[in-house]
Amino acid sequence: MRAKPTSSPASALDFLDLGTRAAVDQALSRLVRRSELYRLSRGLYAVPRVSSLTGRQAVSSPDGVARSIARKLGLRILPSPPQASNLLGLSTQVPAKLVYLTDGRSRKVSAGPFTLYFRHAAPRTMTVSGRLAPIVFQALRDLRRNAISETHIARLRRLLKQTDKQDLLKSLHCAPGWMKPILLQIAKPAPEVDHG
Secondary structure (H helix, E strand, C coil), rough: CCCCCCCCCCEEEHHHCCHHHHHHHHHHHHHHHCCCCCCEEEEEEEECCEECCCEEEECCHHHHHHHHHHHCCCCCEEHHHHHHHHHCCCCCCCCCCEEEEEECCEECCCCCEEEEEECCHHHHCCCCCCCCCCHHHHHHHHHHCCCCCCCCHHCCCCCHHHHHHHHHCCHHHHHCCHHHHHHHHHCCCCCCCCCC
């Protein structure tokens, strides 16, 4: 666990190849008592780290915690539209609530210092595939309220790799009508430069 990045807590389920569930739970509890691990919530652990900025114990990022909870519960999750536009640098507003869309039931989960809200989303929302394509879909939903600018489109064109753009095109059938022309603009190939 120490080799993992700070944003990656672990579930007890991650260690079942090392022993029985009872033995794993007992070993993890022992590590918590010795302050070698921090219990974020039942069955979810992180290595305690000290923030170089504050000098206090720092807990994993909320996004890492949300992904770990989703993995533990067998859920798919996506950041909410406002979170997605913030993650992609299209908005500077940080959402007040940590909301994730999920294919599971809606629930509120407390994990360490975080309160996470998982909201059930329509299957069509969750079927967008790829690494960044689902996040782009959510960010565009958020930006639609304030109009999507050429600057937003240019940023996404620079940010996305060719494979991400291909994922956008593969998922066009999942997009509402208003979003399709924007996705096509983002995914179109860059003009070739004539070095002649």
